[in-house]
Amino acid sequence: MTKNVLVTGGAGYIGSHACKALKAAGYVPVTFDNLVTGWRDAVRFGPFEHGDLMDRARLDEVFAKWQPVAVMHFAALSQVGESMSDPGRYWRGNVCASLNLIEAAVAAQCLDFVFSSTCATYGDQDGVVLNEATPQAPINAYGASKRAIENMLTDFGAAHGLRSVIFRYFNVAGADPEGEVGEHHRPETHLIPLILEAIDGKRPALTIFGTDYPTPDGTCIRDYVHVADLADAHVLGLKWLAAGKGSSVFCLGSGTGYSVRQIVDAARSITNRNVPLVEGPRRAGDATQLVSGSVRAFAELGWAPQRADVAAMIADAWRWHQTGHYER
Numbered sequence: 001m002t003k004n005v006l007v008t009g010g011a012g013y014i015g016s017h018a019c020k021a022l023k024a025a026g027y028v029p030v031t032f033d034n035l036v037t038g039w040r041d042a043v044r045f046g047p048f049e050h051g052d053l054m055d056r057a058r059l060d061e062v063f064a065k066w067q068p069v070a071v072m073h074f075a076a077l078s079q080v081g082e083s084m085s086d087p088g089r090y091w092r093g094n095v096c097a098s099l100n101l102i103e104a105a106v107a108a109q110c111l112d113f114v115f116s117s118t119c120a121t122y123g124d125q126d127g128v129v130l131n132e133a134t135p136q137a138p139i140n141a142y143g144a145s146k147r148a149i150e151n152m153l154t155d156f157g158a159a160h161g162l163r164s165v166i167f168r169y170f171n172v173a174g175a176d177p178e179g180e181v182g183e184h185h186r187p188e189t190h191l192i193p194l195i196l197e198a199i200d201g202k203r204p205a206l207t208i209f210g211t212d213y214p215t216p217d218g219t220c221i222r223d224y225v226h227v228a229d230l231a232d233a234h235v236l237g238l239k240w241l242a243a244g245k246g247s248s249v250f251c252l253g254s255g256t257g258y259s260v261r262q263i264v265d266a267a268r269s270i271t272n273r274n275v276p277l278v279e280g281p282r283r284a285g286d287a288t289q290l291v292s293g294s295v296r297a298f299a300e301l302g303w304a305p306q307r308a309d310v311a312a313m314i315a316d317a318w319r320w321h322q323t324g325h326y327e328r
Ligand code: UDP
Pocket: 080, 171, 189, 190, 191, 192, 194, 206, 207, 208, 209, 210, 220, 221, 222, 260, 283, 286
């Protein structure tokens, strides 16, 4: 029997990698995407349904057509800086859109739900290594919008029996090791692709956002996780839900923190090219350090990152950067 999974944002960076992992695990990933930030070319592993999460009638139609066994909800706005300058876009595009989707899923009795949340829900915790029990205190509208959706899932679980796996991602990086899909944002705002663009002259330099943080080299520390490892976690999460384990939250990180300067150094040595740098001011909404100290995903899902070394992530991103691109 085919097992369809509705993948919102399946044309995006993480969603497209998850579709590949779902297909490899025997599921049919049905991408639902409005292509505002996603790419039609990235939908390679299952059917495509063009639509917007704000369009409830369209959602109902797609649920009725495909009868999915579960939802994986990737579609979101995800830029910290933009969320500070235009919070309304984040509350509408993330929270209102997710409410529509969750209500449509409940109406269709599709009650297994995997949600992409973020370590940005924690805020600035002053050097604390984070786990699922760490209190959430977001310092930007992006993190606040994701925390609101987490709360929504809990309430819909209590009222309507929705079962959710909430993944709090740390910094996702890399590209499909087989080169079929990769990262492509327009505009690009993420550190590793920006470094690669600076390396090959597509932008004049990488600006380091803040060199006066209370860290050993003054730059922010993040925990990077390979997108293919993250995709694998989603399949494990889906199986965990299908096994009737209930609902849970899992942090997905490698447990190792790297500063912005360490990532720049790693990119320099992997590409063997110079990285033009500018030291700039802090970016609004950035936490000093976000590192996962969680073992829950390892213990409960049996998930362990296979490509935990940032060198592997940067090497895959570099290969994609040099050869991969999408057209809408
Ligand atoms: N960063 C930077 N320059 C850039 C983009 C990002 O110094 O042009 C820093 C940013 O301040 C953060 C880290 O790189 O400390 C990762 O940022 P990114 O936007 O990739 O992910 P986020 O942590 O916001 O999810």
